[in-house]
Amino acid sequence: MATLNESIDALVCDLDGVVYRGNVPIPGAAEALVRWRDSKRRFLLCTNNSAFTDEQYIAKLASMGLECDTEEILTSASVTREILKRRKVTGNALVIGGEGLRAAALSAGLRTLPEQSDEIPSVVLVGWDRSFTWDKMRIAATAVRAGAIFIASNADATFPAPDGLWPGAGSILASIEKAAGRQAEVMGKPHRPMMEVAQERLHGSRGIAMVGDRNDTDLDGARSMGWTAILALSGVTDRAQATRLSPPPDLVLQSLADLLPPQ
Ligand SMILES: [Mg+2]
Structure with missing residues (x-):
């Protein structure tokens, strides 16, 4: 103790x-x-971890015997939302990440683009995406090269899984940064x-x-x-x-x- x-x-x-x-x-x-x-x-x-919403964390913690309110939870997704709002960022976003990051973009007032879109995103948001593909990397890197705002929820290289360490958001981010020739601004710890x-x-x-x-x-x-x-x-x-x-x-x-x- x-x-x-x-x-x-x-x-x-x-x-x-x-x-x-x-x-x-x-x-x-x-x-x-x-x-x-x-x-x-x-x-x-x-x-x-930006994959989940505050509400999903509240439910998960409640199932473990810890009742919390939203003021007691801070995710890299909600920090991303907060920063986008404070800077009054507008436009359409490519979200490479989970539900938490997508919800953050929407509640900050951005439009989110479907994966197959002819529009070039003005904002690229990167988190942990288990369905990350070369195509997503290509679209993100192209947008960043064209001047899109480039934000990562976090840059953790690995993700702790039951069978060891899996590639984390930082590993996905590194591939996009390499392809785009520019580094993202990272929100998380x-x-x-x-x-x-x-x-x-x-x-x-x-x-x-x-x-x-x-x-x-x-x-x-x-x-x-x-x-x-x-x-x-x-x-x-x-x-x-x-x-x-x-x-x-x-x-x-x-x-x-x-x-x-x-x-
Ligand atoms: Mg930890």
């Missing part, structure tokens, strides 16, 4: 590898978050858009800690904001890897179940 400094009153918490692995809850994680909330502190569940939207959501907090299972997204993101960086060993990083991290995490937990709110 570990207790945080008393000044920490908000927790940013990664989902996959911290609260669950795929569809399997991590024992004690949901209870730890309920305990945290019961101690009159806030949390924000923060995922780079550890990049600024998601970190800043998370900070805004937790406005008024005295101190923020972030729990994640991945050093190069969760912990690097936390450090860039001056937050306490906590590694949970329930996901992609094991203890041997954790001991080699430089800089080291501020705290290492076996799992979120070991986190106690400050007394």
